[in-house]
Amino acid sequence: MVKIGDIEVGEFPLLLAPMEDVSDPPFRALCKQHGADVMYTEFISSEGLIRDAAKSVQKLDIFEYERPVGIQIFGNEISSMREAAAITEEANPDIIDINYGCPVKNVACKGAGAGILQDIPKMVSMTSEIVKAVNKPVTVKTRLGWDENTKYIVEVAERLQDVGIKAISIHGRTRKQMYKGEADWSLISAVKNNPRMHIPVFGNGDVDSPEKALHMRNTYDVDGIMIGRASIGYPWVFNEIKHFFETGEKLPSPTIAERVEAARQHFEMALKWKGEQLGIKETRRHYTNYFKGIKDFKPYRMTLVTSDDVSEIRDTLDKIPLTFKDEMILI
Structure with missing residues (x-):
């Protein structure tokens, strides 16, 4: 049984990726209904939470039927992120997730999201401060590195674990790649197979079919799979994957x-x-x-x-x- 902190999330959990303007409560409800094991919210700006901005505060809405659910926050200031994590904890999620993976320009180029991959010491310090500020389990979503020359994810994951995160989800691309090319799961596997790692490692990127999910599970030894783009408008993907794992057969497409x-x-x-x-x-x-x-x-x-x-x-x-x-x- 895979656990995030003390939270049991299944033998091989399928997680709904946090996606801006996508993974809101209506969409999360459908994904839960169709087999997703763990929900993550859209990312929420730490500055927006601190300023009590209506759009940010509304994203804190979570519902009992979607548990276990993680609320994801992002920002580039350690003090703001620490304060935002405390505000987030008051909404009573099961998990608090830190976004170190968003590649879009107006996030990453301000040092938030995947932008922090250019400053690993700050990334580790910020994570440490957030872990200390809350009692909920803290998880991280990130990428392999900033670019082809900075794929330090094996070391980074270990350092984040050492300051107290309870799970890590890794998208198999660099920030520079955005969503182009193929996701490289070999480095995700290297994180999982690092003998010093003991927290769950979830893989993300390019899983768009039951066959692909089975290949990733069997080849790369991850603890679970996070699914993003393949679920948009197609929440059935979660149950289709689970059915294929159990039976080797594909469910009929939805009518x-x-x-x-x-x-x-x-x-x-x-x-x-x-x-x-x-x-x-x-x-x-x-x-x-x-x-x-x-x-x-x-x-x-x-x-x-x-x-x-x-x-x-x-x-x-x-x-x-x-x-x-x-x-x-x-x-």
Whole structure:
């Protein structure tokens, strides 16, 4: 049984990656329903939490049904991160996660996210201060290094463990790679097989099918897999992987009716949680994947991703199962 601190997370847990504007409560609910073992929130700005910014504070919302759940924070100032961790702990997550992996320019180039990979001593100091500031288990999400010449992840993971983190998730690319090229899991495996490591090591990057998940599990000896982009609009990926692990067989793809039901549930929860305007806007990115591969679907997709009318979106979702049959799915 894999444990993050004292929290049991399964024999080989599948974790939902923290993704900005994606892994919010409506989406996390669907992923939990379809087999994800551990949830992580969108990343939350430490400065935003300290200033009590509405957008940051709203991201602290977590719900009992999604436990175990980790809230992820990011920032470039040690004092701010320590204070933000204390604020985060008051929201009562199971885990507090530190984002040392986000590669986007306006985060990394300010020394936060993957930017801190250019200053490993600061990374270790910040982690140590956060661990000391809270009682919840602290985990880290990071990358192999800043660039091809700074892949120090084996040493970095050991140092972070030494200051008290309870698990580490590693994306198998450098910051410079962003999301290009193939993820290199060999270095993730090197972290796991370091004889000094005793905390769980989770691999992340390019797992987009049950076959790929099985290959990563069997080849690289990780304790679990974190799934990000493959889950967007496709929460079924978690149960599909678990079923393949257990039986060696692939589950049938979700039917059109199941796709509509997931999209509808996501949309209605988004309206309830974020209000009409944001709920409509922030569900749009998921529709393409919910209905991927359906022949002649473009007019329906265009309505879903452009309409600002709740009734029109609901009516469109209602029409889809009446118009399309499962054999029209091309994948």
